[in-house]
Amino acid sequence: MNPTFQLALGVVLFIAGAVLALAFPDTELFWFQGRPLGVVLAIVGAIDLAEALFRGRDRR
Secondary structure, X not given: OOHHHHHHHHXXXXXXXXXXXXXOOOOEEOOEEHHHHHXXXXXXXXXXXXXXHHHHHHHO
């Protein structure tokens, strides 16, 4: 995957998860509630960011 795209995707997932968890904790999205889904999205985004930064540092 393109490192720039992976970095951008990680940032978007992290921000979307944080907004969903903090601003809309009781909102129901299909069978998911806002806070648990937001926490999962933020964790996936953070892992994606860490992977992109680790791979970027390894290539230099």
